[in-house]
Amino acid sequence: MLHPQNDFLCLPYDILQDIFWWVVISSIGQAPKSYCPGSRNQLLVLSHVSRFWRQAAIGRADLWAEVLDPRDPSSSLFNLIYLRTRHAPLKLRVKLKHRKESDESPLINNRQWDEMLSNVHRMSVIAFQFKWGDDVGPILRALEEQGAPLLKALDLKCSSVFNCPMKLVPKRPIQAERLRALHLEECIVSPGVLDLQSVETFSLQRRGPSSAEVSTWWDACFSGRMLSLRQLSIGYVRSFQASNDRTLGNTFSAPPNLLLLDLTAAIGPCVRLLERTPELPESCNVNIACIAFPEEFSGVDEVDNMARSLVSLLSRLWNSTSGATSHLELRISDFGCYLTHHSTLGRTIRLALQFEEGDATFLKQLLHYLSSNDYCPTPARKEAWLRLSVHIMNRHFAHELHAAFVGFLAKSRFGMQVSKLCLCRYTLGMPLEEDDESWEDMNLFKVNPEVEGVVLPSLKHLRYSDTVLKDPGLLRDFCHFKEARTRLQCPIEIVGTIKKRSSVLLRKLLSNGGVSTR
Known part of the structure; x- marks a missing residue:
């Protein structure tokens, strides 16, 4: 028999949620108006629920994902959020539903919202999904004015598909020395306005960030400002030009505890970013997703240079673990190449390459340099093996890539003993x-x-x-x-x-x- 005062909060999340919904339905005689089984996007007025059960549920922050509907003028929408700001733990998770840009933000001149933001300095988690800049402005101002000494996670997401990627510019630095996780999606802030020394997870996912924005954050990650960083993820980079500041190269070093580098970019920016990346810890996994856009390359020579540079950079990464048993997997499909290198030291390197239909030039050059003496990985132990899976259903590629595959298999320049070869149908002829x-x-x-x-x-x-x-x-x-x-x-x-x-x-x-x- 569980004692409600001592054991209730120790229950698993799913059980707690089921019990709470049963209490809500039993207390008011019916399910809440907007209740949908299995959905967490509910906002309830808990006036009919006993104080103990209400307080216990609020104590489980993950039980709620508030959805504010600006089309409903009822102030009761803010009751639950406002109630939480008066009780620990203070974790704010808000998602604004769709509204037109011409509509006024429901958070402007809202007394309860303003009073809730007066407690920003007590919050440990802020996860805010918004549509336009005037939605997030009050939160930024509150963070600037009060600071966030308890803040551990900041997650800002702009969900408007019509909005250009948004740059958030606080007027002065935000004090958040305990910040552990920073996630920015379709919006960006300057690294200069945040205390990044304790950040362990950083994610920037944005459609086409500018070269300057990518460079600023990349330099911040590898210039000693984010020594606690363990996971780094940057996505959708279409352009990047390295700065001419040579002094940075002398001070660049990877965070000592970095465990994951995840990069999604076009071929050119990907190569230039990897060239700017210092040596990574042996246990750091690397996930690279490249998209080859034909318009990127001005000619055959540039395609060749990019393929050679990419293989050279990959070789540099896995050569640092050459003392261990290494497994290399290469999968080829109609419009993609997937290369995975495993090491018993703990490092995994993945390359996913997607290319346009009818243009396999880059892939041919990639295979050429993977089998080259000058650019292939150094020899590993005899236990190493190569797993190759090729699935070409497109007739054009079957002809165009055949010579590259045959040369790749014939040379076998990986410096590894190929002991296992996995094939699928429609492979090579x-x-x-x-x-x-x-x-x-x-x-x-x-x-x-x-x-x-x-x-x-x-x-x-x-x-x-x-x-x-x-x-x-x-x-x-x-x-x-x-x-x-x-x-x-x-x-x-x-x-x-x-x-x-x-x-x-x-x-x-x-x-x-x-x-x-x-």
């Missing part, structure tokens, strides 16, 4: 004539006697997908593959999982082909 209509049937298992480099000498196991075995033509190619590896003196054993009717088809062919499975 031998060179095709322009008028050849049978490209869909071509795959890596069709071996051209004139092209011996396709089979990797260091390959020990070929693991295939069960879907490959559903095509009798592909099964025959498996049998022919044995002849090729015997001729090339390549000790490859074909292994895999055989299911349902595929096993019947395979057994018929194995009786003649002699392919071993296990």
Whole structure:
């Protein structure tokens, strides 16, 4: 039997929420007017709920996600929020619903809202989603005037799809020495107005931030101002030009406890930002999402330079963990390339590359430099392996990228022993004539006697997908593959999982082909 005064607040969140809704319904005889099961976006007037239950619920800050509807003039909308400002803990989570820019903000000249903001200095969390600048202005003024000595998390989000990215400019610095998490979405503030020494999580997600804005925050993260930083996420960078301030390079260093660097950018800005990034801690994971826009590149030479620079920067990151066992995965799809490097030291590096339809030039150059002696990773231990998955359904890319894939496999310049190779259907084939209509049937298992480099000498196991075995033509190619590896003196054993009717088809062919499975 739980004692309500001592044990109630220790209950899990979901149980507490269910109990509270039951209390609300029991107290007023029906569900609240706007109640929707499973929704947290509710705003209740709790006058009919006992003081103990009301106080207990307010004590669980995550139980509420207030939605202020400016179309409802009733002051009761602010009752719950106003009530919370008079009781600890003080955590403000407000989301303003849609309104037109010409409409006056519901927070202007609102007595209860102003009185609530008079307690900003007591708040530990402020999460505010707004539509226009006059919505967030009162909060910024309150933070400037009162300071925020208890503030641990500040989350500001501008949700207007018609609004240009908003720059918030406080008139003077905001005192928030305990700030741990800072999230800015479609809005931005200058790092100079906040105390960043204790910030552990920083996220800037904005459509097309200016080069100066990105540079200012990037420099703040790596110039010693954010030594406590553990997670850094910056997104949607379309332009970036490094400053000419050479003095910064001498003082740049990564926060010692940085665990994650997450960057989403176009190819050019991504390369320039990585060039400006100092050496990262060994345990820091790196997630890079690049979008290749053809209009970015002025010519073939620039495409080549960007591909070479990107591979060189990636190699620099994973070479720092070369003393450990490393696993490299490369997945190719119609319009994307996904490269993941794992290390037993704890670092994971991911590259997601998306490119425009009909333009695979950048990907071809990327594959070229990944197999280059000058730019590939340094050798790792013998246990290292390469996992390659290629899925090209687009006819244009199947022709255009074929030579790049064959060269990549033939050279195998990763400095790693390739011991496992995972393939999916419609993978690679031998060179095709322009008028050849049978490209869909071509795959890596069709071996051209004139092209011996396709089979990797260091390959020990070929693991295939069960879907490959559903095509009798592909099964025959498996049998022919044995002849090729015997001729090339390549000790490859074909292994895999055989299911349902595929096993019947395979057994018929194995009786003649002699392919071993296990």
